Amino acid sequence: xxxxxxxxxxxxxxxxxxxxxYRLPREESVVSPGSRCPRCGRPIAPYDNIPVLxxxxxxxxxxxxxxxxxxxxxxxxxxxxxxxxxxxxxxxxRPAWAAAAVLxxxxxxxxxxxxxxxxxxxxxxSFALIAGGVxxxxxxxxxxxxxxxxxxxxxxxxxxxxxxxxxxxxxxxxRIFGKEAMGGGDLILLAGIGAWSGGVGAYDxxxxxxxxGAVYGVGxxxxxxxxxxxxxxxxxxxxxxxxxxxFVLLPLGFPFVPIR
Ligand SMILES: [Zn+2]
Numbered sequence: 001x002x003x004x005x006x007x008x009x010x011x012x013x014x015x016x017x018x019x020x021x022y023r024l025p026r027e028e029s030v031v032s033p034g035s036r037c038p039r040c041g042r043p044i045a046p047y048d049n050i051p052v053l054x055x056x057x058x059x060x061x062x063x064x065x066x067x068x069x070x071x072x073x074x075x076x077x078x079x080x081x082x083x084x085x086x087x088x089x090x091x092x093x094r095p096a097w098a099a100a101a102v103l104x105x106x107x108x109x110x111x112x113x114x115x116x117x118x119x120x121x122x123x124x125x126s127f128a129l130i131a132g133g134v135x136x137x138x139x140x141x142x143x144x145x146x147x148x149x150x151x152x153x154x155x156x157x158x159x160x161x162x163x164x165x166x167x168x169x170x171x172x173x174x175r176i177f178g179k180e181a182m183g184g185g186d187l188i189l190l191a192g193i194g195a196w197s198g199g200v201g202a203y204d205x206x207x208x209x210x211x212x213g214a215v216y217g218v219g220x221x222x223x224x225x226x227x228x229x230x231x232x233x234x235x236x237x238x239x240x241x242x243x244x245x246x247f248v249l250l251p252l253g254f255p256f257v258p259i260r
Contacts, residue, residue, distance in 0.1 A: 002092065003085060006102075010084025011051035013106050014077035021076075021113035024122055038073075040065035051077040080109060083243070090247060097139040101246070104132060104196050108239040111189060115235030121185030126192045130159050133195025142246075143198050155195045162194025162202030163187050169206065179229070186234050193242040201245055208241030209234065 015035075022038070023030050035044040042064045048054050055074040062069055083105045091098045107129050115121050137143055137155035144151025170182040194202030213234055220226040 003088060006088035006092075006098075007081045007085045008051075010081035010102065011077045013084065013102065014080030014109075015049070015051040017080060017106055017110045017113070018073050018076050020110045021117065024110075024124075025114055025118045025120075037062040037065060037067075038069065039067040052081065076109065076113065080106060083109070086247060091141065094139065094141065097136070097141065100132065100136040100139060101196075104129060104136075105243055105246075107132070107192075108242055112236035112239040115185070115233040119231065119233050120183070121189050121235045123185065123188055126185065126188035129189070129192025130195045133159065133192060136196070140196070142196075142201065154198045158194030158196075158198040158202055159191040160194070161199030162190035162192070162206075165203055165206055166190040169210075182234055186238065189235055189238055193238065197242065197246055201242070204245040205238055205242040208245060209238040210241075212240055213237035 019035060020030050033043065035049050036042060037044060039062055042062075048058065048063055052074055055069065055077075060068055060071060060074070084102045087098050087101045087105065091101060107125050111121055111125050114125075134152060134155045137151040138148035140151050140155065143154040143158070166182065166187045170180070170187070173182065174180060190202055190206060193205045197205065213232060216237065217226065217232045221228055226232070
């Protein structure tokens with residue numbers, strides 16, 4: 001039952017992330033007006049706004065204009081529902097921490113969508129991640145080994161380390177390749193990731209994100225869809241690295257630094 005509830009709560013959060021990803025770059029309010037059809041702009045009734053289910057029942061079409069509603073809407077809800085369930089399975093015995101961790105995953109998903117769409121990361125979400133990570137640090141089982149002030153210090157340090165290693169990597173990349181590979185938004189995002197997973201976590205996330213991003217970029221270049229000089233948004237890959245690291249790798253101290 002609790003598993004189902006966390007899944008459903010994740011789906012609702014995913015529904016809100018869809019709104020956030022659409023409205024934040026357009027500088028529209030994220031609370032009002034209520035949900036609207038992305039095609040005809042008419043309001044969506046509450047009974048047509050049940051995450052995942054409504055999209056399936058309406059077969060991916062708006063009830064009013066019958067135009068297709070992009071599958072991305074249900075995909076985001078499903079991904080967020082699965083992330084929420086995964087957090088509950090991993091940390092269900094620590095409900096306060098689990099709730100905070102789900103919100104952090106949601107912020108990373110929203111950042112990814114916005115960076116993917118616009119090539120820019122809204123600083124407000126990254127700063128929220130930093131602040132949230134420091135505030136949630138005393139609950140964080142990944143930091144401080146149960147001593148709350150160590151956890152808070154590790155979180156602040158993690159944010160600093162995240163910012164610095166991202167800055168150093170960007171500077172080195174500019175030296176070697178002569179072009180900007182990362183923007184300022186990536187630096188603050190990695191600081192936010194460090195606030196939740198510490199300096200090692202920020203480092204792991206940068207490493208993993210670069211790896212996945214490189215595989216994606218090289219794949220697109222080989223298929224002739226991208227040129228080598230084309231920019232690739234880095235935020236989604238940092239987020240994938242961060243979430244994967246969050247669940248799987250950090251407790252192992254991947255790759256070189258044994259944590260416990
Ligand atoms: Zn419509």
